[in-house]
Amino acid sequence: TARKAVVFFEVEILDAKTKDKLCFLDKVGKILPSFSLYWYPARQSIRLDPKGKSLKDEDVLQHLPVGTTATFYFRDLGAQISWVTVFLTEYAGPLLIYLMFYFRVPFIYAPKYDFTTSKHWVVHLACMCHSFHYVKRLLETLFVHRFSHGTMPLRNIFKNCTYYWGFAAWMAYYINHPLYTPPTYGEQQIRLALTVFLFCQIGNFSIHIALRNLRPPGSKTRKIPYPTKNPFTWIFLLVSCPNYTYELGSWLGFTLMTQCLPVAAFTLVGFIQMTVWAKGKHRSYLKEFRDYPTLRSPILPFIL
Amino acid sequence: MASGEEDGTVEEKETNNKKRTKGAIATAWLTFYNIAMTAGWLVLAVAMVRYYLQKGTHKGLYRNIARTLKFFQTFALLEVGHCAIGIVRTSVIVTGVQVCSRIFMVWFVTNSIRQIQNEESVILFVVVWTITEITRYSFYTFNLLNHLPYFIKWARYNMFIVMYPLGVIGELLTIHASLPYVRRSGMYSLRLPNKYNVSFDYYYFLIIVMLSYIPLFPQLYFHMLRQRRRVLHGEIVVEKDE
Numbered sequence: 001t002a003r004k005a006v007v008f009f010e011v012e013i014l015d016a017k018t019k020d021k022l023c024f025l026d027k028v029g030k031i032l033p034s035f036s037l038y039w040y041p042a043r044q045s046i047r048l049d050p051k052g053k054s055l056k057d058e059d060v061l062q063h064l065p066v067g068t069t070a071t072f073y074f075r076d077l078g079a080q081i082s083w084v085t086v087f088l089t090e091y092a093g094p095l096l097i098y099l100m101f102y103f104r105v106p107f108i109y110a111p112k113y114d115f116t117t118s119k120h121w122v123v124h125l126a127c128m129c130h131s132f133h134y135v136k137r138l139l140e141t142l143f144v145h146r147f148s149h150g151t152m153p154l155r156n157i158f159k160n161c162t163y164y165w166g167f168a169a170w171m172a173y174y175i176n177h178p179l180y181t182p183p184t185y186g187e188q189q190i191r192l193a194l195t196v197f198l199f200c201q202i203g204n205f206s207i208h209i210a211l212r213n214l215r216p217p218g219s220k221t222r223k224i225p226y227p228t229k230n231p232f233t234w235i236f237l238l239v240s241c242p243n244y245t246y247e248l249g250s251w252l253g254f255t256l257m258t259q260c261l262p263v264a265a266f267t268l269v270g271f272i273q274m275t276v277w278a279k280g281k282h283r284s285y286l287k288e289f290r291d292y293p294t295l296r297s298p299i300l301p302f303i304l
Numbered sequence: 305m306a307s308g309e310e311d312g313t314v315e316e317k318e319t320n321n322k323k324r325t326k327g328a329i330a331t332a333w334l335t336f337y338n339i340a341m342t343a344g345w346l347v348l349a350v351a352m353v354r355y356y357l358q359k360g361t362h363k364g365l366y367r368n369i370a371r372t373l374k375f376f377q378t379f380a381l382l383e384v385g386h387c388a389i390g391i392v393r394t395s396v397i398v399t400g401v402q403v404c405s406r407i408f409m410v411w412f413v414t415n416s417i418r419q420i421q422n423e424e425s426v427i428l429f430v431v432v433w434t435i436t437e438i439t440r441y442s443f444y445t446f447n448l449l450n451h452l453p454y455f456i457k458w459a460r461y462n463m464f465i466v467m468y469p470l471g472v473i474g475e476l477l478t479i480h481a482s483l484p485y486v487r488r489s490g491m492y493s494l495r496l497p498n499k500y501n502v503s504f505d506y507y508y509f510l511i512i513v514m515l516s517y518i519p520l521f522p523q524l525y526f527h528m529l530r531q532r533r534r535v536l537h538g539e540i541v542v543e544k545d546e
Contacts, residue, residue, distance in 0.1 A: 174496075174502060181497045181498065181499050181501055259499065259501060260500070
């Protein structure tokens with residue numbers, strides 16, 4: 001009977017900045033990354049090169065380009081927070097804040113308006129649309145999305161919440177204001193806006209479902225998304241990140257519906273950010289997949 | 305074969321030549337720009353000194369130099385362009401913020417609110433800006449000409465320690481002095497109702513601007529201090545080796 005040769009590694013872990021030796025392990029068959037309670041796994045970045053990319057949890061020591069003595073560099077990523085927590089907090093805020101302005105909670109407008117409601121029906125419609133949008137996002141975070149990273153840096157939650165909550169308060173203040181002016185073209189404008197908004201909400205949801213179905217539960221594999229039987233996904237023929245395209249459409253609809261400049265500003269800033277993300281995603285698709293469809297643009301068909 | 309290789313090297317030489325010419329044009333333009341700005345702020349300094357010596361008072365001084373100040377300070381917008389096209393290696397955002405804050409002070413505070421133009425705080429920040437800009441632009445000029453006298457380098461990395469806080473005081477006092485006039489006139493403000501469903505109150509905007517100095521000023525100040533340590537400290541290390 002042949003004896004199987006077992007390869008043992010020696011592993012040393014150095015601090016990426018100071019090059020101090022943090023840890024030395026000899027006769028390692030399997031490496032377990034948790035060598036400290038303070039530096040919980042999500043916070044640890046272990047890499048082959050001090051300035052290089054982090055190794056993934058799934059990487060196997062034997063398959064890495066190291067000799068029998070492996071040198072890894074450790075970088076503290078700082079306090080981490082889970083993506084789910086961040087999403088739930090940043091979306092719950094706008095939902096509740098907008099409602100506070102809608103119901104004209106005291107200390108926002110003049111006291112004589114406390115707990116009154118707007119006389120314009122478009123204001124009620126806008127509240128329903130805005131609330132629907134964020135309830136949808138919360139439910140998607142809980143039941144639809146499959147996240148590739150578990151965590152992000154803690155400071156992101158402060159940055160993101162300031163952005164979402166701040167803009168929600170700013171636009172809600174004007175839409176629900178006693179001196180609000182309804183859209184110039186009245187019912188026609190509102191009906192068109194509502195159609196665009198609903199169409200894009202369904203579209204956005206369809207894309208999220210399609211992306212979820214690309215990835216089996218618990219896996220982190222990446223595949224090229226393709227159009228499915230759902231017509232709302234046919235936009236994949238022209239665009240890499242149609243979820244952002246539909247999101248832009250939704251907010252354009254909401255801007256048209258409320259005819260409110262702060263909403264337009266929020267739409268613009270969101271569009272800029274989503275374009276940056278879409279271009280990045282598009283670039284990584286092109287890098288990862290040799291056969292990536294050439295007709296696709298990052299976010300706007302043929303344009304951007 | 306042989307012709308293939310020749311084509312390759314000819315193309316390379318052409319791109320290298322293009323790069324070198326572009327670099328030379330950029331350097332020439334930057335040198336001209338920095339000399340022009342140094343001269344402009346010097347003219348401003350001379351005009352201020354002459355006015356004060358002749359009239360013995362600072363009243364009316366701002367009106368006298370207003371056009372020159374607006375011209376040269378606005379011209380500095382080009383510096384954002386320099387960063388954007390890459391001929392100057394500084395962040396576009398940092399330069400943008402600095403130039404915009406100057407433009408804001410000049411056009412949207414002192415220029416539009418005439419009642420505060422004779423305040424002492426205005427003279428304070430204009431004097432500070434003049435000294436700072438003359439030092440800064442002459443530093444860049446000499447750097448580009450590869451002949452940097454030590455005293456200019458010393459000035460650039462030491463005077464800000466006093467100039468920067470003094471300038472901030474001048475600017476804040478000026479904005480503060482303008483508040484009552486802004487409130488009374490309702491300038492640059494938009495009230496409800498209007499068809500864009502937005503409002504803007506310049507008075508509260510100015511208060512927010514003043515408050516924003518609190519987080520921003522220390523950041524910029526400590527950034528300059530760190531740069532100073534790196535530039536001047538590096539010098540000392542070299543001398544030790546010799």
